Amino acid sequence: MTKSIFLALDFPNWKEARDFLDYNDLHGVPVKVGMELYYREGPQVIEYLKQKDHKIFLDLKLYDIPSTVMKAMQVISSLEVDMVNIHALGGSEMIQCAKEGLVRGNSSSRSKLIAVTVLTSMDQYVLNNEIGIPENVVDTTVKLSKTAKDNGADGVVCSVHEAVNIKDECGDHFITVTPGIRLIDSNINDQKRVATPSFAKKNGSDYLVIGRSITNSKHPRKAYEQAVKEWEDLL
Structure with missing residues (x-):
């Protein structure tokens, strides 16, 4: 299995998440x-999840005063x-403190x-x-991405549609994590800026997050x- 596609475990409790993974033989997927x-x-x-060898993206979207975020990151x-x-x-100070918290802890x-744009x-x-x-959305996303990079973040969460612009501004090594992914025949639900996996790869995504198209x-x-x-395969 690829290590580039994270399955969103949007379940209300561990029992349902575990049963879903077990029943569908999705052991070890990110x-x-x-x-x-x-x-x-x-x-x-x-x-x-670590005991089952899953690669994990912890999506808590911390957003608070810098000192609080730093202390939270020390725990995380x-x-x-x-x-x-x-x-x-x-902002820049909060991003710096988040990074400092990860290192201190x-x-x-x-x-x-990873910083959400x-x-x-x-x-x-x-x-x-x-x-x-x-x-506009593209300019705002690129500006936030540059701020994130300049203050210690390793990458950003962004729409597929801005990923290539972020790569142009921040470089190929700056990570782009793209949710809003839908398979070719899937409903877009409440997302607005969506794309297929193949489009995402061509447009600069490093990692995908896919939920309802699978679950x-x-x-x-x-x-x-x-x-x-x-x-x-870039279908």
Whole structure:
């Protein structure tokens, strides 16, 4: 299995997540643990998944004053997940403190610090008229990505549609994690800026996050394999 596609475990508890993984023979695939599952189960869910050899993206989107984020990251660093994220909108000092917290908590940790830019559920109208940011989505995302890079982040969460622009500005080694991925025949649900795995790869994505296209499928294992094929074969 590829290590580039994270399966979003958007389940209310560990039993449902575990049963889903076991029943569909998805042992060892990279997984994203979000707020719902982590807040219900706590750090033990990370330990369960590590025991099953899952690569883990801890998606908590920390966004608070710098000192609070730093202390939170010191705690999270002990979990030794592969990636953990914050909001780039927290600003340069918060990003620096998040990185410092990861290092202070565990100097040998290899956890990547990823900054969320503009959520894939937002479009141009929401960005301009509800959030109050006057720039377009691409320019805003690139600006936030550059701020993240300049202050110690290893990469960003962004839409597929901005990934290539981020690579141009921040370099090929700056990680792009792209949610809002839908298989060719899937419903887009509440996402607005979506794309297929093959488009994502061509447009500069390093890692994909896929949830409902797989978890809501009648055959989740086949859906995951389809995602891998679209990613690897550029269907």
